[in-house]
Amino acid sequence: MREVGIxxxxxxxxxxxxxxxxxxxxxxxxxxxxxxxxxxxxxxxxLEKERSIDVDPALLTTRLEDLLEDPxxxxxxxxxxxxxxxxxxxxxxxxxxxxxxxxxxxxxxxxGDEIFRLARARGVDVYYEAAVCGGVPIIRTLREALASDxxxxxxxxxxxxxxxxxxxxxxxxxxxxxxxAEAQRLGYAEADPTLDVSGGDAAQKLCVxxxxxxxxxxxxxxxxxxxxxxxxxxDFRWAREFGYALKLLAVARRCGPAEGAAPxxxxxxxxxxxxxxxxxxxxxAGVRGAxxxxxxxxxxxxxxxLYGQGAGAMPTGxxxxxxxxxxxxxxxxxxxxxxxxxxxxxLVSVRPHAxxxxxxxxxxxxxxxPGVLARIASQLAARHISIxxxxxxxxxxxxxxxxxxxxxxxxxxxxxxxxxxxxxxDPTTLAPTRxxxxxxx
Amino acid sequence: MREVGIxxxxxxxxxxxxxxxxxxxxxxxxxxxxxxxxxxxxxxxxLEKERSIDVDPALLTTRLEDLLEDPxxxxxxxxxxxxxxxxxxxxxxxxxxxxxxxxxxxxxxxxGDEIFRLARARGVDVYYEAAVCGGVPIIRTLREALASDxxxxxxxxxxxxxxxxxxxxxxxxxxxxxxxAEAQRLGYAEADPTLDVSGGDAAQKLCVxxxxxxxxxxxxxxxxxxxxxxxxxxDFRWAREFGYALKLLAVARRCGPAEGAAPxxxxxxxxxxxxxxxxxxxxxAGVRGAxxxxxxxxxxxxxxxLYGQGAGAMPTGxxxxxxxxxxxxxxxxxxxxxxxxxxxxxLVSVRPHAxxxxxxxxxxxxxxxPGVLARIASQLAARHISIxxxxxxxxxxxxxxxxxxxxxxxxxxxxxxxxxxxxxxDPTTLAPTRxxxxxxx
Numbered sequence: 008m009r010e011v012g013i014x015x016x017x018x019x020x021x022x023x024x025x026x027x028x029x030x031x032x033x034x035x036x037x038x039x040x041x042x043x044x045x046x047x048x049x050x051x052x053x054l055e056k057e058r059s060i061d062v063d064p065a066l067l068t069t070r071l072e073d074l075l076e077d078p079x080x081x082x083x084x085x086x087x088x089x090x091x092x093x094x095x096x097x098x099x100x101x102x103x104x105x106x107x108x109x110x111x112x113x114x115x116x117x118x119g120d121e122i123f124r125l126a127r128a129r130g131v132d133v134y135y136e137a138a139v140c141g142g143v144p145i146i147r148t149l150r151e152a153l154a155s156d157x158x159x160x161x162x163x164x165x166x167x168x169x170x171x172x173x174x175x176x177x178x179x180x181x182x183x184x185x186x187x188a189e190a191q192r193l194g195y196a197e198a199d200p201t202l203d204v205s206g207g208d209a210a211q212k213l214c215v216x217x218x219x220x221x222x223x224x225x226x227x228x229x230x231x232x233x234x235x236x237x238x239x240x241x242d243f244r245w246a247r248e249f250g251y252a253l254k255l256l257a258v259a260r261r262c263g264p265a266e267g268a269a270p271x272x273x274x275x276x277x278x279x280x281x282x283x284x285x286x287x288x289x290x291x292a293g294v295r296g297a298x299x300x301x302x303x304x305x306x307x308x309x310x311x312x313l314y315g316q317g318a319g320a321m322p323t324g325x326x327x328x329x330x331x332x333x334x335x336x337x338x339x340x341x342x343x344x345x346x347x348x349x350x351x352x353x354l355v356s357v358r359p360h361a362x363x364x365x366x367x368x369x370x371x372x373x374x375x376x377p378g379v380l381a382r383i384a385s386q387l388a389a390r391h392i393s394i395x396x397x398x399x400x401x402x403x404x405x406x407x408x409x410x411x412x413x414x415x416x417x418x419x420x421x422x423x424x425x426x427x428x429x430x431x432x433d434p435t436t437l438a439p440t441r442x443x444x445x446x447x448x
Numbered sequence: 449m450r451e452v453g454i455x456x457x458x459x460x461x462x463x464x465x466x467x468x469x470x471x472x473x474x475x476x477x478x479x480x481x482x483x484x485x486x487x488x489x490x491x492x493x494x495l496e497k498e499r500s501i502d503v504d505p506a507l508l509t510t511r512l513e514d515l516l517e518d519p520x521x522x523x524x525x526x527x528x529x530x531x532x533x534x535x536x537x538x539x540x541x542x543x544x545x546x547x548x549x550x551x552x553x554x555x556x557x558x559x560g561d562e563i564f565r566l567a568r569a570r571g572v573d574v575y576y577e578a579a580v581c582g583g584v585p586i587i588r589t590l591r592e593a594l595a596s597d598x599x600x601x602x603x604x605x606x607x608x609x610x611x612x613x614x615x616x617x618x619x620x621x622x623x624x625x626x627x628x629a630e631a632q633r634l635g636y637a638e639a640d641p642t643l644d645v646s647g648g649d650a651a652q653k654l655c656v657x658x659x660x661x662x663x664x665x666x667x668x669x670x671x672x673x674x675x676x677x678x679x680x681x682x683d684f685r686w687a688r689e690f691g692y693a694l695k696l697l698a699v700a701r702r703c704g705p706a707e708g709a710a711p712x713x714x715x716x717x718x719x720x721x722x723x724x725x726x727x728x729x730x731x732x733a734g735v736r737g738a739x740x741x742x743x744x745x746x747x748x749x750x751x752x753x754l755y756g757q758g759a760g761a762m763p764t765g766x767x768x769x770x771x772x773x774x775x776x777x778x779x780x781x782x783x784x785x786x787x788x789x790x791x792x793x794x795l796v797s798v799r800p801h802a803x804x805x806x807x808x809x810x811x812x813x814x815x816x817x818p819g820v821l822a823r824i825a826s827q828l829a830a831r832h833i834s835i836x837x838x839x840x841x842x843x844x845x846x847x848x849x850x851x852x853x854x855x856x857x858x859x860x861x862x863x864x865x866x867x868x869x870x871x872x873x874d875p876t877t878l879a880p881t882r883x884x885x886x887x888x889x
Contacts (some may be wrong), residue, residue: 028597029596036595036596039788136593142749142752144589148585148589154477154773155476288734290735293729293731300753307583307762307765308583308762309756309757309762312741312755312756315749315753319750322749324748328595328596333592340783342782342786345783347480
């Protein structure tokens with residue numbers, strides 16, 4: 008039976024999952040492939056550490072170079088994480104004509120372009136289903152199923168940690184500190200949760216998705232990114248009152264060429280990660296806990312959604328193994344490069360954040376004094392921002408800040424920011440105005 | 449540039465969609481494939497009929513044989529529907545070493561085994577993404593993404609017509625006749641809606657899905673099938689009262705070997721299509737109108753869901769084109785048979801309907817007389833059926849039938865049927881007891 012040799016770099020939770028799936032389903036996989044997948048080396052940091060899965064000690068090494076130098080390894084599986092060392096490993100593999108499977112969204116978001124360029128030049132494949140939403144076959148769907156379609160928008164709940172926290176806040180009315188602590192206790196959030204709660208993780212994933220879906224060359228810094236730490240329990244109450252759920256969304260939306268651009272200019276792409284009000288009855292609103300989902304809008308298919316577990320040893324491990332199987336098929340059939348890598352040149356440009364258009368929920372903290380609402384309404388009107396709904400709560404103590412909430416129609420981000428700056432400069436405004444964008448998914 | 453020739457049989461709504469997508473995205477597809485897809489013949493029934501899309505008249509033919517006899521056609525796209533003629537066409541193509549794309553679930557449900565056997569023998573491919581839930585990439589996901597996973601259950605809303613009707617009944621409280629007439633008026637239901645409302649269409653799709661997901665060799669007659677025509681507005685009210693939504697579900701569930709089977713015996717599979725109460729907060733409950741969705745439970749991934757449009761020229765056409773592109777890739781790379789066809793021998797057997805296990809909603813029509821509830825409760829208990837909830841409405845007119853509803857715990861179908869037969873034989877039971885199964889998806 009023909010064999011394809013693989014080397015696995017990184018033997019943490021996902022690496023263990025990959026090994027155990029390969030082992031458990033070896034018979035099945037061989038029957039389907041007509042060939043055998045053989046793990047030839049496993050690189051890890053600490054040879055002495057206890058493992059949950061037994062591996063022949065002769066396979067273990069602490070030298071990543073051992074994977075590169077072994078001519079029997081045709082596929083390098085990069086599970087070490089981080090950017091610099093992973094980049095070196097992946098490029099070393101590609102340069103030697105080895106195919107790569109990686110679960111590393113940070114790497115692809117930061118240096119995907121260089122990696123894909125090298126892979127193209129060497130005629131080898133890079134597969135990365137596990138890099139975004141582990142158990143959701145979104146990469147495969149974008150690369151293959153939608154090959155003959157044109158995507159107009161992508162909305163995703165792509166970070167399980169924040170969705171777990173927001174679900175707890177929505178369902179238990181908890182403040183964010185308590186929901187975060189609970190997520191940490193249960194292992195859904197890391198000790199340092201910054202990358203998740205800042206929206207940074209979701210922005211990395213959006214870069215990877217937007218490249219496939221739109222041919223965008225995005226860096227995380229290009230994504231308008233807001234995290235969840237400023238959200239308050241009252242935001243969830245207001246969301247319910249207006250018929251919304253509150254989620255951290257990753258959004259990419261094709262919006263035609265820039266205003267006044269030359270004919271034939273590229274489409275622009277809005278790319279943003281932020282808390283968003285979405286209709287309470289929408290499918291994304293029903294995505295609870297640590298689950299992930301991505302909604303695509305495309306010309307032929309209309310709306311479609313993929314939903315599943317975003318993380319965990321087995322979902323992520325299973326995505327890695329499905330990539331290994333796919334690559335093995337290509338190798339056995341002598342057809343690498345079967346599915347094209349993302350386009351070498353960007354097909355869309357990033358719309359500047361100031362030009363993004365959204366509807367907004369605005370939460371003001373103002374003095375309960377005559378004329379305050381009139382002032383705010385006219386400051387919004389002066390910036391061409393039109394009001395869809397207003398709610399003001401009655402207040403018992405005269406002179407105390409009064410909760411005032413306004414929902415706007417779609418407005419330009421720069422206009423909205425300017426209006427808020429005007430409003431916040433006024434002495435009757437007692438605290439900075441807070442905003443949450445509204446998305447109709 | 450290398451070319452792959454295709455012949456399209458059937459030029460209805462989907463055929464037109466396929467041609468227009470191929471034409472509109474020709475440049476894109478060529479760039480991705482490094483090859484060109486050329487439509488060499490289009491077979492249709494009536495040369496004179498007006499078409500919504502222009503085709504070179506020299507390509508048109510009324511003879512299906514023209515597609516088979518053309519050596520320049522490497523892929524035959526079967527869109528004529530029905531079983532007999534389509535079977536002949538598909539087998540003719542496979543025998544001549546041509547690959548096949550089909551959107552024909554009826555054909556695959558009835559004669560898929562023979563077709564796959566022939567394809568295996570000839571070393572050619574059969575692709576059929578469009579046969580089940582047009583715009584949802586469920587076939588691709590089952591064939592490829594889950595190659596290293598083991599599926600334990602599949603729950604689907606796979607018929608848009610009935611979901612449209614049930615959504616209207618749930619949201620407007622309409623009787624089924626009115627909801628069906630409205631669906632017909634809007635083009636969601638055919639003039640003869642029997643195949644849809646009987647559950648027959650969903651059963652065909654379940655056969656196709658269960659073969660891929662479980663290696664089951666199912667015929668539609670093996671599927672426990674109940675349609676929607678017996679549903680009443682009060683069923684939707686009761687569903688809401690108990691915290692459920694009411695949907696037509698296709699269910700396949702792996703359930704271990706038969707009781708008392710020899711060690712190592714095959715797992716059994718429950719296969720059924722019927723109206724079902726599902727938790728109101730579940731994702732499937734949020735699938736409205738003519739949309740489709742399939743929820744998979746698998747060992748590695750846990751729960752996952754795919755959602756999208758199930759029918760229509762563009763969604764179905766797009767699925768057909770993604771199959772054509774995939775096949776073209778295989779042909780250009782010289783790697784047909786890249787993804788294995790369903791297993792030749794069944795890996796599971798069908799669990800007899802009598803052995804199916806479910807919880808049930810039972811709707812009794814009984815005299816408002818002393819002792820009636822006690823009688824029914826004891827008749828259920830005698831068959832080992834345990835009661836989870838009871839609701840009896842007060843009645844004004846003594847002697848009139850009184851609505852009595854019981855929700856049971858999980859019970860064996862044969863026991864439940866026997867208990868209902870007992871109950872319905874009693875003179876205080878005024879009309880046959882109605883049942884709806886309860887699924888926790």
